Amino acid sequence: MSEDYTIIRTKDLTKAYGSKVAVNHLNLSIKKGEIFGLLGPNGAGKTTTILMLLGLTEPTLGSAAIDRHDCTRDSLQVKRITGYLPDNVGFYGDMTGRENLRFTARLNGVPEKEIDGRIDQLLERVGMTYAGNQKTSTYSKGMRQRLGIADVLMKDPEVIIMDEPTLGLDPEGMREFLQLIKQLSVEDGRTVLVSSHQLYQIQQICDRVGIFVGGNLIASGKINELGKKIVSEGHYVLEIEVEPCDDRFLGFIGTLDGVKKVSKEGDRFIIESDRDLRKQITEFLGVNHYTLLHLRQKGGDLDEIYRVYFEQAEEEEAKHVKSGKEHGSRKKA
Numbered sequence: 001m002s003e004d005y006t007i008i009r010t011k012d013l014t015k016a017y018g019s020k021v022a023v024n025h026l027n028l029s030i031k032k033g034e035i036f037g038l039l040g041p042n043g044a045g046k047t048t049t050i051l052m053l054l055g056l057t058e059p060t061l062g063s064a065a066i067d068r069h070d071c072t073r074d075s076l077q078v079k080r081i082t083g084y085l086p087d088n089v090g091f092y093g094d095m096t097g098r099e100n101l102r103f104t105a106r107l108n109g110v111p112e113k114e115i116d117g118r119i120d121q122l123l124e125r126v127g128m129t130y131a132g133n134q135k136t137s138t139y140s141k142g143m144r145q146r147l148g149i150a151d152v153l154m155k156d157p158e159v160i161i162m163d164e165p166t167l168g169l170d171p172e173g174m175r176e177f178l179q180l181i182k183q184l185s186v187e188d189g190r191t192v193l194v195s196s197h198q199l200y201q202i203q204q205i206c207d208r209v210g211i212f213v214g215g216n217l218i219a220s221g222k223i224n225e226l227g228k229k230i231v232s233e234g235h236y237v238l239e240i241e242v243e244p245c246d247d248r249f250l251g252f253i254g255t256l257d258g259v260k261k262v263s264k265e266g267d268r269f270i271i272e273s274d275r276d277l278r279k280q281i282t283e284f285l286g287v288n289h290y291t292l293l294h295l296r297q298k299g300g301d302l303d304e305i306y307r308v309y310f311e312q313a314e315e316e317e318a319k320h321v322k323s324g325k326e327h328g329s330r331k332k333a
């Protein structure tokens with residue numbers, strides 16, 4: 001199968017709960033071996049999308065397929081090739097890690113004589129050999145998540161779907177866990193769909209991301225491409241710190257064309273504009289004998305991408321609400 005093979009595809013995938021549209025005409029295509037991040041705040045529709053992909057809830061409209069199997073009609077086939085790590089992995093607390101894995105192995109029909117070998121191998125893979133004989137009720141969140149990966153890998157899935165997997169992990173646990181996710185793609189060639197509202201982690205491991213707000217996918221692509229796109233659309237954010245930090249400097253900023261907003265974070269000014277102002281500002285600083293302590297054009301990082309797209313989505317939403325009111329029509333969710 002070629003690298004370019006689209007293994008997860010949704011076409012106008014839609015789910016409404018009564019009048020609430022949780023997922024609205026979602027068109028996604030995820031390539032084999034990719035790590036794709038589905039990013040969005042709480043209530044964006046990430047879990048609902050995942051449940052539809054797993055055949056656990058039916059779409060109201062549209063369709064989803066994994067490896068060409070329709071997620072609703074052929075959900076058994078889909079489950080055979082897809083591993084799912086829910087946001088809160090459940091294990092039998094009075095059983096050890098090994099016993100829990102044995103249970104999953106039997107459920108998945110792993111031949112009895114292969115089970116112990118598989119368990120050893122998987123515990124080692126996720127760095128949990130030392131805790132295999134401990135009851136899972138004694139595990140930390142990070143340990144449970146790692147055992148969760150071992151559990152998912154027991155059936156050797158082609159595709160792994162994870163719902164908010166990094167929630168509640170401490171920084172060290174997070175780093176290790178992200179590395180583990182990366183390996184699933186880089187070393188094994190598995191496809192990983194990971195939902196999250198935690199931006200930085202995702203930025204580190206995803207090949208592409210989709211930004212999901214209010215049931216709508218408002219942007220998707222490689223993180224650096226999304227960064228370039230927002231800059232090309234005229235969203236610039238400059239972080240600057242100067243000495244002396246006086247009213248004259250602030251006054252000068254106020255005279256520049258294209259400045260949309262100036263705010264202060266600690267000793268730094270954050271200047272939002274519709275154009276690149278670096279040349280004008282540094283010239284002013286040079287001529288007027290200021291010392292430049294810090295200058296950074298933001299824009300390519302995920303926080304900025306998120307902020308810009310969220311603001312756009314909120315503006316669109318506000319427009320819809322306004323025009324809905326003006327026309328006396330009901331707001332379309």
Ligand SMILES: Nc1ncnc2c1ncn2[C@@H]1O[C@H](COP(=O)(O)OP(=O)(O)OP(=O)(O)O)[C@@H](O)[C@H]1O
Pocket residue numbers: 017020021022040041042043044045046047048049
């Ligand atoms: N069974 C349900 N009945 C009614 N509304 C629902 C149901 N499940 C989800 N919703 C609504 O659909 C929207 C999307 O929810 P969903 O759980 O998919 O979002 P999410 O992005 O996963 O957020 P979270 O991280 O908070 O779970 C929310 O407004 C939620 O209240």
